[in-house]
Amino acid sequence: MLFPSKLRKQLEEVIHHGMVINRDIYSNCLALYPKPEWDRIQQDFSKLNRYNRNHLEFMRRFLNGATPLELDNAGRLSLPASLLDYAEIDLKKNNELVVVGALEKMEIWSVGNHNKMVANNQSDFAALAEQVQRDLGQLND
Numbered sequence: 001m002l003f004p005s006k007l008r009k010q011l012e013e014v015i016h017h018g019m020v021i022n023r024d025i026y027s028n029c030l031a032l033y034p035k036p037e038w039d040r041i042q043q044d045f046s047k048l049n050r051y052n053r054n055h056l057e058f059m060r061r062f063l064n065g066a067t068p069l070e071l072d073n074a075g076r077l078s079l080p081a082s083l084l085d086y087a088e089i090d091l092k093k094n095n096e097l098v099v100v101g102a103l104e105k106m107e108i109w110s111v112g113n114h115n116k117m118v119a120n121n122q123s124d125f126a127a128l129a130e131q132v133q134r135d136l137g138q139l140n141d
Helices: 005-010 035-045 053-063 081-086 111-121 125-140
Strands: 019-023 030-034 067-069 097-102 105-110
Touching: 019 035, 019 081, 030 035, 035 053, 097 111, 105 111
Parallel strands: none
Antiparallel strands: 019 030, 019 067, 030 105, 097 105
């Protein structure tokens, strides 16, 4: 995957540390984390109880497939085949991807999965926005 040059410039402070790509928890897309952010996630995981089955199972599932990546000199990322399969990305059929910023990470989608996600979520977005606003209000109280 050719990493967009504008994005490289925006992230140049963290990109030289490397990145980690993983399966997204909720969708058939990939999550690309700058290495410093991934390190924060692993620090949070170190607080979990490894003798608690739920904690252990979550860590196993979440970390399964996490792969460190670095840009090559041409600004490309080599995405692991197993993760491409998970995200239903077939670069031989269609070499277009959708890259979306998602706060501390980027999501990498196949065009088809991204279009389905957008279409499926349109009708529920107003209700979701209301719930998130309520949750934010409770966090700020």
